[in-house]
Each structure stands twice: as C-alpha cells, then as structure tokens.
Amino acid sequence: MxxxxxxxxxxxxxxxxxxxxxxxxxxxxxxxxxxxxxxxxxxxxxxxxxxxxxxxxxxxxxxxxxxxxxxxxxxxxxxxxxxxxxxxxxxxxxxxxxxxxxxxxxxxxxxxxxxNELKIEIPAADSSTNKLSFYIHYPKSSDALDIFLQNETGQITYIAKNVKPGTWIHADYMPEEGFQDKSKSYNLYFTKTGTIDSWYFEDSELISKVGEAGLLLPKNVEKGLVRTYFVTPGNLQLDVIRLFKRP
The missing domain is CATH 2.60.40 (Immunoglobulin-like)
Structure with missing residues (x-):
C-alpha cells in the first residue's frame, strides 16, 4: 500500500x-x-x-x-x-x-x-523473503558487530551477526512475531558481536541505535522487498540512510 x-x-x-x-x-x-x-x-x-x-x-x-x-x-x-x-x-x-x-x-x-564514489550493491529481489543490505562506515574500528531489532517488551530479533565494517552485508529477513505491527516502531541496534549492550559506535547507546520508523523495514508478512542502507555515526546521533526509492 x-x-x-x-x-x-x-x-x-x-x-x-x-x-x-x-x-x-x-x-x-x-x-x-x-x-x-x-x-x-x-x-x-x-x-x-x-x-x-x-x-x-x-x-x-x-x-x-x-x-x-x-x-x-x-x-x-x-x-x-x-x-x-x-x-x-x-x-x-x-x-x-x-x-x-x-x-x-x-x-x-x-x-x-x-x-571516491561507493559502489552500491543492491541484491536481486526474492519472492520468498526480504533482502536487507547494510554498509557500515566506521574507520575507528575493524571489530565485527551485530545488528538486531528490539521491541517494546525487550524481545530481540537478529538481522545479521558478525558483520564486518567497510563492506556490504546482505541478509535475508522475515519479520518474526512481535515485529510485524506496522503501527509500532522498533529500535534498531548495532552492538559489538556477541553482546546486546556493548555499544558499537563511540561506546554510546545513543549513537548505536535508531528508531526504524523511517527506514521502511518489512512488517506484517511482507515478502520480496529489497532495502539498502548506509550506516555511519553522525554528530549526536546514528545516521542510517535509505538508498532506495520510498514505495
């Protein structure tokens, strides 16, 4: 819609x-x-x-x-x-x-x-799932990180684990129960691999999470979507920029 x-x-x-x-x-x-x-x-x-x-x-x-x-x-x-x-x-x-x-x-x-212009890697659509792609720009660290969503009850669903910064990461994603409601906004977190509260960017929770309302992540039982993002810490917040046309 x-x-x-x-x-x-x-x-x-x-x-x-x-x-x-x-x-x-x-x-x-x-x-x-x-x-x-x-x-x-x-x-x-x-x-x-x-x-x-x-x-x-x-x-x-x-x-x-x-x-x-x-x-x-x-x-x-x-x-x-x-x-x-x-x-x-x-x-x-x-x-x-x-x-x-x-x-x-x-x-x-x-x-x-x-x-230099970054080559944008956009995966082909798959009617059986959704494709999420992230490019993490953070020259301060080469450590791996995890990407996950957390809802209002504290429930977590992982999008990708052991992600390397400075490269594209592509993940298949289907919304689990607890993350399907389009009327709700969940928090998107970036943490050091294997943790849920060791903040990846600047050791700061504020700069390691963002509300996903404007990111147009799949909800309900949507399939076949392709979503591509560029991620880097801004001055006082985390910048997660969509690289696709708004539906």
Missing part, C-alpha cells in the same frame, strides 16, 4: 504538472531524488542541466538528501543530473535523466567517501 508521504509527493507533482499545463500545454514535471552520504572534506553541489540548486548543497560528513520537482518542455527527452565537488570543481556524479519514460519520479543512491 502506498504511504501517505508518497501519495502526497505524487499529488504535489501532479498539481504542479496540471498548473503548468494550464499556462503551457507543453510543460512537464518530474520529481528527482538523490539520497546518500558525503564523507570527507568535499562540499557537494547538485545541478540539473544549467540549473544549480544551491539550497541543496551538501556539507562534509552529512547526508545527501536532494529532492526537487524539475519542470521541462515536453519536447525535451533527457537532462543531465550532476553533483560537483565545489572545492575542486570536479563532477563526482553524473546521470542522464530519461524524461520521456512517463515516470513521475526518478531516484538515485549516491555515497561519496573521501573522494
């Missing part, structure tokens, strides 16, 4: 499209999103063709959260989406936007780590 947030976003795109058409029958609109992370010293600037979106400049060591409704002439078939390192002037990400596909939304994951 489509979320209220997603439905609202699509309605906004549609309203812009209708409004534009009243003025000019040849105007079209599409929502473009880039989500990810910027690790290092670079300050990133996003543009589509010749339009630079300075309000979406990404500072060093911050999430990339670009979302913009882009309008264009109906005769235009494609546009160039670019992300530039403002310091060096180098384009660090480029993507041609297919404007004739009929899609209302285009989504791109992008993670930039110390001058």
């Amino acid at each position: 489509m979320s209220k947030y997603r439905l609202l976003s699509l309605l906004v795109v549609l309203l812009v499209f209708i409004s534009c058409n009243k003025e000019d029958e040849t105007t079209r609109a599409i929502n473009v999103e880039v989500w990810g992370y910027n690790i290092g010293d670079a300050e990133l600037e996003t543009s589509i063709d010749t339009t630079i979106y300075r309000n979406f400049t990404t500072l060093p060591n911050k999430p990339v959260t670009f979302s913009k409704i882009y309008t264009f002439h109906a005769s235009k078939k494609e546009s160039a989406l670019k992300i530039k390192d403002k310091t060096s002037g180098k384009d660090v990400f480029q993507q041609q936007l297919n404007l004739s596909s009929g899609k209302l939304e285009l989504f791109f994951p992008f993670v930039y780590i110390n001058g």
Whole structure:
C-alpha cells in the first residue's frame, strides 16, 4: 500500500504538472531524488542541466538528501543530473535523466567517501523473503558487530551477526512475531558481536541505535522487498540512510 508521504509527493507533482499545463500545454514535471552520504572534506553541489540548486548543497560528513520537482518542455527527452565537488570543481556524479519514460519520479543512491564514489550493491529481489543490505562506515574500528531489532517488551530479533565494517552485508529477513505491527516502531541496534549492550559506535547507546520508523523495514508478512542502507555515526546521533526509492 502506498504511504501517505508518497501519495502526497505524487499529488504535489501532479498539481504542479496540471498548473503548468494550464499556462503551457507543453510543460512537464518530474520529481528527482538523490539520497546518500558525503564523507570527507568535499562540499557537494547538485545541478540539473544549467540549473544549480544551491539550497541543496551538501556539507562534509552529512547526508545527501536532494529532492526537487524539475519542470521541462515536453519536447525535451533527457537532462543531465550532476553533483560537483565545489572545492575542486570536479563532477563526482553524473546521470542522464530519461524524461520521456512517463515516470513521475526518478531516484538515485549516491555515497561519496573521501573522494571516491561507493559502489552500491543492491541484491536481486526474492519472492520468498526480504533482502536487507547494510554498509557500515566506521574507520575507528575493524571489530565485527551485530545488528538486531528490539521491541517494546525487550524481545530481540537478529538481522545479521558478525558483520564486518567497510563492506556490504546482505541478509535475508522475515519479520518474526512481535515485529510485524506496522503501527509500532522498533529500535534498531548495532552492538559489538556477541553482546546486546556493548555499544558499537563511540561506546554510546545513543549513537548505536535508531528508531526504524523511517527506514521502511518489512512488517506484517511482507515478502520480496529489497532495502539498502548506509550506516555511519553522525554528530549526536546514528545516521542510517535509505538508498532506495520510498514505495
């Protein structure tokens, strides 16, 4: 079922499209999103063709959260989406936007780590289970960690154990009883392997857990979903960034 947030976003795109058409029958609109992370010293600037979106400049060591409704002439078939390192002037990400596909939304994951783009590993969907993928960025430690959910009663369900940071981890996941209620939010924890209270990031519980409400983890008896995340400690919280289009 489509979320209220997603439905609202699509309605906004549609309203812009209708409004534009009243003025000019040849105007079209599409929502473009880039989500990810910027690790290092670079300050990133996003543009589509010749339009630079300075309000979406990404500072060093911050999430990339670009979302913009882009309008264009109906005769235009494609546009160039670019992300530039403002310091060096180098384009660090480029993507041609297919404007004739009929899609209302285009989504791109992008993670930039110390001058290099991280290859995003997205597993193939499996109709018998769900696929969860995590990339843990934490140069302070090479120790392994466990990833688990905990509900309001203290019940725990593991997503992955003995995970190595700095690499992709892929796990099959089906929600157990106690973790299926879509009206509830559970806590996602990252702990040192073999423990449930030895906090992995900065030895801090605050920076080693996050509420999963916005992560769109599978609930009920959902199957066939693919969810990919980039995980790194922020200034005062844990950043777990989705690298997939919101349903």
